[in-house]
Amino acid sequence: MNDTLHPLHQRISTDLSQFKDHDTVDLVVIGSGGAGFSAALNAAIDGARVLLVERMAHVGGTTALSAATTWVPGTKRGLEVNPDDTPERVATFLNLAVGERSDAKLRQAFIDNGPHAVAKLEANSALQFQVRMLHPDYLSELEGSVLRGRAIEPQPFDGKLLGPNLPLVRNPIPEFTVLGGMMVDRDDIFHLLRLTETWKSFSYSVRIIVRHFLDKLLHPRSTRLVMGNAMIARMLYSYIQRQGILVTNTEATQLLQNGNAIQGVALQQTLPDGSVVKRTVRSKGGVVMASGGFNRHPTRRADMLPGAKEAWCPAGPGHTGKAQDLALLAGGQLGTGGLSNAFWAPVSTRQRADGSTAVFPHFVMDRGKPGMLTVDSQGQRYLNESTSYHLFGIAMQAHHATTPSVPSWLVCDAGALKRYGIGMVRPGGKGLAPFLADGYLKQGNTLTELAQQLNVPADKLKATVERFNAFADKGVDEDFQRGTTDYQRANGDATWHGPNPCLGALREGPFYAVALYPGDIGAATGLVTDGDARVLNAQGQAIEGLYACGNDMHSIMGGIYPAPGITIGPGVTFGYLAAKHAVARAHHIGS
Template structure:
């Protein structure tokens, strides 16, 4: 693989490629890798200085039903069950034909990339579909995670992997996944956990002698690093960093060329098979954001910075249209905000570590609950919009804070650990619920009543207001080791009390360009635009704005990367 940091390094004006991919996030890198494996000449264009996009900041979970991995944990699952689940969850929001194409091609795509590259997955022992009470859902087997990766294998390329969100690391840059966190929390209670914690901390200490951060990569960083390492072995791949696309050239056979831009430099390259849009979605394009996500402050978005939507305007100029009928234009998660020392804002997604746990509840300005705190982060974010609860307030008592943490405040935090969060206002503390309400500016009587209710529900194990903890998914992100009758319910009774403010953060685009079963972008008449493809968040989500399961952006992104590559390769032949 050739890495270009300047357009002056680009091959001569008019150089030709079989495939040009716009965006080096997870989906774009997968396109480039599939094409390289097939022997095609590929140009991968990335507007930032890093690869990985938002995939690098994610858990890296990849939802693909029916793979050879599924048999290890759920041998009874079938593609028919998965199709039934998607139909029950999505209905007619997206064409069933597209969903079936994903299901039919998923197992082969996973097997192909694992057989021909260093991208490797394993199944989660238990990782339920998010709407687990629907027919066809399952508790395990469909969600895959990338195997951890030794970043030292990348050599100088390691610096190209987008670093994880700092607030998701510990000890100055050590990445940890769910397994690591559980071991770290139990290191004084279990010899196995102590050994695991000692091993990863020792590795990190060694890393810091020669690297700016840990090289033991997990989750999305591991997936991106595996893609990059695999690409690095192919001489037919060119990666152009800090480069954008200014113009598409259309001819008799469709999209035939692109103009690349970097500062004042310009280069035109020709393309034989096609151009694949994988730029990450519309979310950071000011006009598109205002039109599709009105009222959502860009500062609430926890996604990586590269998805500016600039390539979307170029595609629209060729006649591309967005898909219709989705439940939402974006996928959501509640986030809490804190200014970093460098002046940037950290938007911390509250996925699974706190809000669904016992001793936690979320209220609006009236001090009243408005959502099932244990529902998926997407439905939680949508509930904030529909209930006009922005910001909302995630409240807990001292016991819950110590056990689970609260946003950026880690479990087991001491008074010294909490001091900076209290000082800058990220964390609010009250000796009583009334004091907490006063400091937050919310209704004290409403908060008192909400806590009294949740305390009584904790005794019975039943939440008659929002049915918290009734599904397998909800119970899975609760705390099965807690002593209560419901793993998602526990009393708030140990003062002082704490809270953080929550905002609805868009974690990715659900609305993208309409495509056919070959990932070809469609025009207003439903006809494919020759030579133009879309994958990842540039492609209209086959989930129709419904967050059906963990990894439903990365999984389809990878599978349709395989599909688009095969079709474009045929055009290039």
């Protein structure tokens, strides 16, 4: 399929008025992130007439903004780099990581069906994956973990193939791009940072930079798509090829329910001129909820994420939970028992020139590198900075209950800032003036001066750094064991001259800091389902024709984040399972 791509010359209609009232389809999918697209595209591959409903103007949700790492153990590509992995080993790992926090039967359904979901999409669509030789499970200290093969990611995509449909794809977070909109992935960053060091990196960098500036001349946006943009673009491309139907700026206002069965949905679309189109659409197979979860719900957020401001959330803007409300009205239930209701990452924020707020997740590029440490309001360390971003966010909130640590401060010296950057500040140590001017970046020629900028006790900050420096020199973090697992060391600096790739002393002034907040990157609590992604009611019975996947579905990880891509991987898998069951249901009703 990947070798037969041809440009799409016609723009897909996104107008709800293309439907007559009470028109019938085989399946309705609410939400166009990775999970929703998986359900819609899998159903379309099976020959179903599918309506994909997106409440925003752009498709992609949080998936489009993400790296789109997809944790699916046992795929063909994954086993090529790690042939020793087995389903039993995956189950052992998840049982130890998650335990009783989620239903083991659902985890097994994921393990059993994930490889089939990926294989079907790769065989029948433009969605193609690649795998890295080093991409460890986060809880690499647990039995059953691996260093490679379970995390796959989409191959880059030429957005020009979408033709006039390219603007439908949600733009990436601007702060994750360079040169005014050029998307970069891990390979690009590697070569760009070594542009002047090797011919290979120079030629690679020149090639992507020249293409980017040609795009700026000829297209409304950069057309070399990577990571989440590539995943969504590839799925959109194939969905259009399969004659899938898409409406944007449209939300579900009611589920059509007959007893314990969902038979369709009422939709409302707001057009650019402000007029409103309303349609009722019947669905033989039912409705799949894949709207992204509750993170921006007006009341549920406050109940489930107390103290976490929505302004710290870097997830997609469409995750209002309104579609989830409809499922609850239909008898669905929210899951319980998870470690947390959300998945977390430390984030920093900055106001953009247009007045909007940039929310930057600190995943792996800075906080676990040599020459970096994190302190609370008292200038003291309280966590392992190299831990996973989810555990980092949880630790911030737990510590805040006793010592104010929201915000915390990510502190580095001049050498670390130059080598790695810090947050939105790029590596190289240049262009600091605007970040200093608006207060995003704090600077002090000495630690005492920096402490004054941060309003933390100078003596405690100096003592913290001195103690940390001694650990860095020895390569052993006696307080928090930083750099002791394979995952942590993989995210350190392999070229570092010290004994621990995660530890380096802070000695070179000036010293810098950025404020960190706990940002929710996705919902962990969602609708309870069975192994076919059918939503269950309070009695544990399936509501016929109602499905949930992605962050609308209660996470099979129980609020734990054991590995990279554990939201998108299950999302793709249960989207596949929902489509499979719903299409069979549509055929049964149709016959």
